[in-house]
Amino acid sequence: MESARLQAEEKEPPPGVATTGPGSDTDIGFRMLVDAIEDYAIFMLSPDGRVRTWNAGAAKIKGYAADEILGRHFSVFYTAEAVARGWPRYELEEAALHGRFEDEGWRVRKDGSTFWANVVITALRDASGTLKGYVKITRNLNERRRQTEALRQSEERFRLLLEGVEGYAIYMLDTEGMITSWNIGATQITGYRRDEVIGRHFSMFHPADDAAAEGPDRVLRIAQAGGRYEEEGWRQRKDASLFWANVTTTAVHDEAGQLRGYAKIVRDMSERKRLEELELANRRMSEFLATLGHELRNPLAPVRNAIGILQKDPDVGPTAARCRDMIDRQITHLSRLVDDLLDIGRITSGKIELRLAPVDMRTVVERGIESSRFHTDAREQRIDVDLPAEPLTVKGDMTRLVQVLHNLLHNASKFSPPGTAIAIRATRQSRSALIEVRDQGRGMPEHALEAVFQLFVQEDRDTNPTDSGLGIGLTLCRSLVRMHGGAISASSTGPGLGSTFTIRLPLAEPAAPVRPMSPTSRRTSAARRILVLDDNRDSADSLAMLLEINGHQARPLYTAEAALRMAPSFQPHLVFIDLAMPTMDGFAALRAFKAIPQLARTIFIAMTGYGQEDDRQRTAQAGFDLHLVKPLDVSQLGPIVDGAELAVPSDAPWNDSDDAGLHDER
Structure with missing residues (x-):
């Protein structure tokens, strides 16, 4: 009876739906539309909450066929917890009171599984306001909730x-x-x-x-x-x-x-900021050291030239000769100190210049020993040498390699007891030359074997405060050896058992035979016409005097303007130009000299207190034929002036076969 009543009620149109009468086309079309919807569960409830209608979407979402659910109370779709707290009843009461109620929550399918649903319940009333039931629309929001x-x-x-x-x-x-x-x-x-x-x-x-x-x-x-x-x-x-x-x-x-x-x-970024400031400070320090070296070298230049002049004078008395030689030694020492000072800046900036040539490491060892005699003799130490009979030739800078050996021998002497022996051994190992310096000193713990090569690091500084030094010697050694493509390492069996420093350098390829110079390409040592341009009068006068003593015709000039006026008529073979001059510096002067047709074959030599690689590159790019660092080495002036060491292209005018002597006097 109840089923028949429900089916009869289903045939009645929902209150509020416009019809032209029961069973009208409008009513049938509406019901067909609702029944066909699959994404929404749309069904009607009686006033007490029993299911009266069922569409395809309800069957799909909830899993019940129409004959399985019609007449049952809609609370079957709620979880046991929701039913226990009276939630289905509350939803109907709210919908009846306000006309509409919306909620989201868990709902239960026929198979017992749950899904997250959006539910809208709308109360249906007739024209008199009597509650006839409810329309309930349910959406499956599982995917949206997920x-x-x-x-x-x-x-x-x-x-x-x-x-x-x-x-x-x-x-x-x-x-x-x-x-x-x-x-x-x-x-x-x-x-x-x-x-x-x-x-x-x-x-x-x-x-x-x-x-x-x-x-x-x-x-x-x-x-x-x-x-x-x-x-x-x-x-x-x-x-x-x-x-x-x-x-x-x-x-x-x-x-x-x-x-x-x-x-x-x-x-x-405090650490990065600190490193940037440190880098800036290092750069400024390098610039300061280069400037300091330049300023120190400038006054050394005329003193060195004056000593060279005195050395040429045969009439100097014994007392004056002793004073001259003493000044010469001290100037040499002072020049070495300036170079060492600049090496500190070059280490930090990586600007140590090498002048590479074939070098026999046996000669390097011999010169290194000789340069260290002062230290070892003062401590009555003996140097035992083991050198091979055949040459150990590397491609290197003789001066820098001797400096490395000198530093290692000085270090060995300094940290060894008086009267002990220092051993030097040179050997060939495969394609490398090995040089070992072994002492009988205090030795080193294992952790110090690498640290001693770091800048300003000195082992046992606190326990041996009398040991002097800045801690840059071994750092410089490692830098120089690496620049030669080699490696240096330290070893020690422990404190008190001595240390061994080992240098490994690649052997040079066999040199090609040197072709003898033809008579037409051999340069003569004829007298030259030379201009010396330097705003420092003492430097210009002393260099000109030294060149005059060597048989050349030299003219000291103190401004570029004066030199440019004299040059066309004097037609110098060589022009020494100081770079740092007021009004017109050396670079501007060079450009002006090269514009003079009579100086097409003249050799131009830069003189400066700056001697780093970028300084040399700058003068070379400007067109200078040679870069000399003050104070000039007097012993090198002869070969330089004779043209034997000028780095000039082979197609330079003065190198033609019909002009072997730069310029002949005209």
Whole structure:
């Protein structure tokens, strides 16, 4: 009877649906439309909540066929917990009271599985206001809930990730610049805990003078206008200490383009800032040392020239000769000190120049021993030498390699007891030359074997304060050996058992036979016409005097203008030009000289106190034929003036076969 009643009621149109009568075309079309919908469960309930109609979507979503559900109470779709707390009854009461009720929650299918549903219940009343039942529409929101939950979990993971990031301060601001989130990296960098910053303005991290200048507000304005703003500057920690920070501020907008706040990422760049400042200080120190060397070398030049003049004078008395030789030794020593001072700057900038040529390491060892005699003889130490009979030829800089041996022997002498022996052994090993310097000194612990090559490091400095030195000798040794393509290492069996330093250098390829110079290419040592241009009168006069004593015709001039006036008629074979002159420097003077047709074959030599590789490259690019560093080595003047060491292209005019002597007198 109940089933028949329900079926009869189903034939009645729902209240509120326009019809032209029961069973009208409009009513039938509407019911067919509802029945065909599969994505929504649409069905009617009686006033007491029993199912009266059932569409295809309801069968699909809930799993019941129409004959399985019609007449049953709709609470069958709710979880036991919801039924126990009277939720189905509450939904109908609210729909009856307000006309409509919407909810989301778990619902139960026929097979007992659950799904997340959006439910809308609408009360149906007739014209008199009598409740006739309810229309219920249910949507399966499982997929949307899954996506929402996935998004929530993703956001939660992202939040936890950001909060756990160390080394970066990552936090959010609202539109007014108030802090709304805080991660562990922010605590590490600034020293503030989360509860100490949330709700405060981010200007708390700016130094007082920055905040006074409206720096923080300016940052937000720029970020809002451009979307993102990156800057570097000083920031303040909780303890008031400052750190150098890289700060990125990004404006955050919602889907509608409305500003929601700002994301801040802060990195502590104090260490990078310190390294940059250190690099700048090193660069300035290198520049200062180069300038200092130049200024020291300038006054040494005329003194060295004067000594050369005195050495040419046969009538110098014994007392004057002793004084002359003493000055010569001290000038040599002072020049060496200037070079050592400049080496410190070259080490840090990597600008040590090598003059490579075939070098026999046996000769290097012999010269290194000779240069170290002063130290070893003073301590009554013996040097035992073991050299091979055949040459050990490497491609290297003789002076620098001797310097390496000298430093190693000095180091061995310094840290060995008086009266002990220092052993030097040179051998060939495969394609390498090995040089070993072994002492009987205090030795080294294992941790020091690598550290001793670091700049300014001295082993046992605290326990042996009487040991003098700056700790640059072994650093320079390693730099020079590596520049030669080799390696240097230290070994020791322990404290008190001596040390051994081993140098390994690649052997040079066999040299090609030297072709004898033809008579037409051999240069003569005829007298030259020479201009000496230097604004330092003592330097110009002394060099000109030295050249005159050697049989040349030299003219000292103190301004480029005077030299340029004399040059066309004098037609010098060589011109020595000081680079640092007032009014017109050496480079400008060179350009003016080269514009004079009569000087087409003249050799131009730069004189300067600067001797680093970039200085030499600059003069070469400017067109100078040779770069000499003050004070000039008197012993080299002869070969230079004779043209034997001038690095001039083979097609230079003075190298033609019909002009073997630069210029003949005209």
